[in-house]
Amino acid sequence: MIFDPPFIAKTVTPGEPLTAQAWNDIVTALGQVHQHLENTEATALRVQVAAQDIDLRQVRVTALREDGIAFDAVPPVPPLTQHVFGGLRAGSYQLRVEAPGYQVATTNVTVPSATVTNVPLTASGGFMPALFGLELGQALGALGDAQIAVARVLDVTGTDVPPANPGAQYGSSRVLMQLPPPGTPVATGQGVQLVIAAVLSAQASVEVPSLAGLSLPEAQKALESLGLVLGKVTTKQTRTA
Structure with a gap:
């Protein structure tokens, strides 16, 4: 900011009279400051x-x-x-x-x-939604709505799950991790990754019958009738009085 005429800062001692010229200089300077502020606001x-x-x-x-x-x-x-x-x-x-x-x-x-x-502003892609805890089908639907491509889906055992056709067995598997994190902008064509829970498969089981008192061939035959295989057999000698 330039003052016209130039402003000269001059101090006075207590009791010293203030001349008309000094007062006019103060008023002029204040007017210029006010004008400068108005001009600054006008050019905001x-x-x-x-x-x-x-x-x-x-x-x-x-x-x-x-x-x-x-x-x-x-x-x-x-x-x-x-x-x-x-x-x-x-x-x-x-x-x-x-x-x-x-x-x-x-x-x-x-x-x-x-x-x-x-x-x-126009978005150049989508923004990663929060997917943690969602079932895989729901997560893939949310990504599709956001027009975000899925590059890879893994379960916690490291098994690749095809994103386009994960199979009914993975439908209820929940998302445990997502890359990138929620809210991150994802450019068009950039793929994201998901980690989901592994599918638990139940195996058939049978109750092992009591084999006490049976001979070895009898015990083996009883197990085979239930679809079981006799494993390693150890023998123990007992002393008689």
Whole structure:
């Protein structure tokens, strides 16, 4: 800020009279400060970024002046929603708005501007939903709704499960891990990964009958009748009195 005429800071001692010229200098300087503040407010630029569920703290808004100098806007502090440039020099600017998961948007503005500049953003892909605890069928449906491709599905034993046709046995397996985490932007064509619970298979079982008092051939025949196989047999000698 330049004062005209130049402002000279001059102190006085207590009791010293204040001359008319000194008083006029003070009034003139205050008037120039007031005018400067008015001009600064007049050349402020407000930008409203429009995108559903976007985190405005992750949005960067830049104004590029005709001479190549760039300025960054001050991001909003909730509950405010507008990015603000303060004290831009009058002239033409190109606004550039960028945020993770969205296409870069540009628009031309002229400062001063009495209106808020609205800049819509278009998502460049989807955002990873929260899938932990969902059944695999539900998780795949949520990813399909978000237009996110699935690159790989594994169960906890390391078995690959085909994402396009996981089979009925995996329908109720729940998601234990997802990559990337929820809320992460996923670019078009980028695949995500899921880890699900393994399928538990129940095996048939039979009750082993009592074989006490049977001879070895009799015990073997009794087990075979139940579909069981006699394993290793050990013998023990007993002393008789």
